[in-house]
Amino acid sequence: MMKIAVDAMGGDHAPQEIIKGVEAARDQYPDIEFLLFGDEQQVTAEIKNHERLQLIPTTEMIEMGEEPVRAIRKKKDSSIVRAATAVKEHQADAFFSAGNTGAVLAAGLLIVGRIKGIDRPGLTSVLPVPNPELAQSNFVYLDTGANAESKTKNLFEYAYLGKFYAQQVLGVKEPRIGLLNNGEEEDKGDRLHKEVWQQLNDATDLNFIGNIESGALLSGKADVIVTDGWTGNAALKATEGTAKTVLKLIKHGILHGGLRAKLGYLLLKPVFNQIANVMGTSTYGGAVLLGLKAPVVKTHGASKADAVANTISQIKTMIDTNVIQQTVDYFGHQELVDNPTEND
C-alpha cells in the first residue's frame, strides 16, 4: 500500500476539486492510501466516502501571493508544511499540491530534502509533441524555473534526472537527451551552455543528441530537453502564451466573421478539439521537483478533479517504478567512485 500526502487546501478549486480528484484516483487504484491535510470542516464536507482517506486537520493555509520561504518557516501548521513533513517522516511516500508553487518547491527542498549528490533539484514538466506524423507524443523538460541562476553541474545533473524519469515514467528505453541552446551547432551558446554541451557529450552513459533551439522545443527531436531554469521558464511561457494567442485570434475571427465563419467553425470543430487536446497535455499531469528524496508534485492552480486524478496516476507510476531510488543509487554511486560535478 502506497501513501500519498495531499495538500487539500491548495489551488483555485480547493478543497472541492482536490477531494473529488483524490476520490476518483482512490476508486481507480486500490493500492493507494491518502493522507489529506486541510481544514477539518471544509475537507470533511467534501468527502463522499472515507475509504483509504485519512484526514489530518491543519489550521493554517499558505496563500497564493505569499513569499514562499518565509511562509514555510512561519506557518508550521499549514497543509503544505504538514504534508511535506509527513513525507520527511516516512508517513507518506509522496507529496501532492495544487497550491502556491514557490511554497511547494520550498517545502520540497527544505523539508523533504535533496538526494545526496544532487546540487539543485529541477522542476520538470512533461510537454506534448504536437506532431501527428510522429509516434512520440511527449518529452521531459527541465528545469522549468526552480532556479533562476544555474551552474554547469546543475544542468549536467538534470540530464540524469530527466533520463531516469523518461525511462521509468514514460517508458523510453534509451532517451535522447537534447540541450536547449541558441543554435544547433556544437560551438553555440554562452560559456555555461558550451561547458554543459561538452560534459553531456563526454558522458558515456547518456544518449546525447546535441543542441535544440527553442523554436524546435515541441518538435519531438529529443525525449529529454535539458535547460537552465531561466531559459527554460522563458521558452515555456513563450510557447504557452503563443499557443493561447493563436487560438484566441481564431476565436475572435470566428466571432466576428458572421454566419460563414460560424458555419466553418462547426465543420472544423473536431479539428479544433483535437488541437486543444494535444496542446493541452502540458497542463495535465503535474510538475515534479526532481532531485528530492520523494516525489513532490505540483499541479496547476486551476486544476479540476480530472487533472488531480491524472497527476495522482503520474505519482503512482513514479512510486511503482522506483524512479527516485534509481536516482539515489546513481548519484550515491557517483559520490563513491568519482565526482565529476564537484570540479566546477
Place this chain on the structure above:
Amino acid sequence: MMKIAVDAMGGDHAPQEIIKGVEAARDQYPDIEFLLFGDEQQVTAEIKNHERLQLIPTTEMIEMGEEPVRAIRKKKDSSIVRAATAVKEHQADAFFSAGNTGAVLAAGLLIVGRIKGIDRPGLTSVLPVPNPELAQSNFVYLDTGANAESKTKNLFEYAYLGKFYAQQVLGVKEPRIGLLNNGEEEDKGDRLHKEVWQQLNDATDLNFIGNIESGALLSGKADVIVTDGWTGNAALKATEGTAKTVLKLIKHGILHGGLRAKLGYLLLKPVFNQIANVMGTSTYGGAVLLGLKAPVVKTHGASKADAVANTISQIKTMIDTNVIQQTVDYFGHQELVDNPTEND
C-alpha cells in the same frame, strides 16, 4: 537624395528578389539612390531599369554557413564587406542585406562601428501585437540575439535605443518600456535583471512600466520590450516556433479531416488569412542592429521582393527621422554630463 548600400548577393533568392524589391522601392521613393554590391553579370542580368541604381562589382560572397568574423576579415571583396565599407566611408547612408546574419552583424560592428557611448549594439525587431481589441499593432523588441552574454549597462542602453526607435520609426510619443523577466513583480529575476529593473525604474527620462513575462510578449503591454540577447532569442524563437506548430496542426487536421474539414476550411479561409497576415508581420521589415553609426538592417534570408521593398521603406523612415543622430546626441551628451553606464 539618400543612398542605401545593398548587398545584392545575400539571401535565398538573391540576386533576383533583392533587385526586384529594390526596383519597387526605387519606383516608390524618388529620393533614394541605391548602390548595389554584387557579381556584375548576375546583378546586371536582373536589373530592368538602371535609374538611381549604381552597380559596384564584387568578386566574393560570404555563404550562409561561414564563421562571421573570419569571413569578414578574409573576404574583403565580398558584397557584405564592400557595402558596409561604403557606409563607413560616407558613400552611403545605410546598409541592407538578406545574407549571413552573423556576417552582417560583424560587418556592422567592425566596419560601420558603434555610436560613442554605446557598449554593445542590440539586434532589434518590430513584432506584432496580435490583439484585435487593441489599437496598437506592434512593438519594439531588443536584443533578439546579437549578444549571448550581457551586462546591466547593455540592457539599460537598449531601453534608450528602443525608445528612440519607437518614437521616430513607429511614431509613439511616450513609449512604454517593459523588461522581459521571469515574473511581473519588481523583485523578480536573477541578479542581472534585478539590477536592470532598478536602473530603468530610477531613470527619469524613461516611461518604465515594469516587468513583462515571456507569456505576455505579444500582449501589447509595452511599446518597447528590453531583454538580454540570450533570453530575447529564446523567447522569440519559441514564439515563432509555436505559432508555426499550431498553424501546422490546423493544416494537418484539415488535410486529414475529409470533405467536412475542407469545406470548413474554405469558409474560415478569410479568418486564417487574417491570422497569417497579423502573425507574419514579424517576418516583414528587417532586424536593425541599433547602436551603430548608421542603419544596418538585415531581412530574413527567405525574403522575397515585397519584404525587401518593405525593409527599404523602414530604412527610409530611419533616415528621414534622423533616429540615429538622436541616439548619437543622447549618448554623446551623457558622456559629457555623467556616465552611469561606466560604473558596473
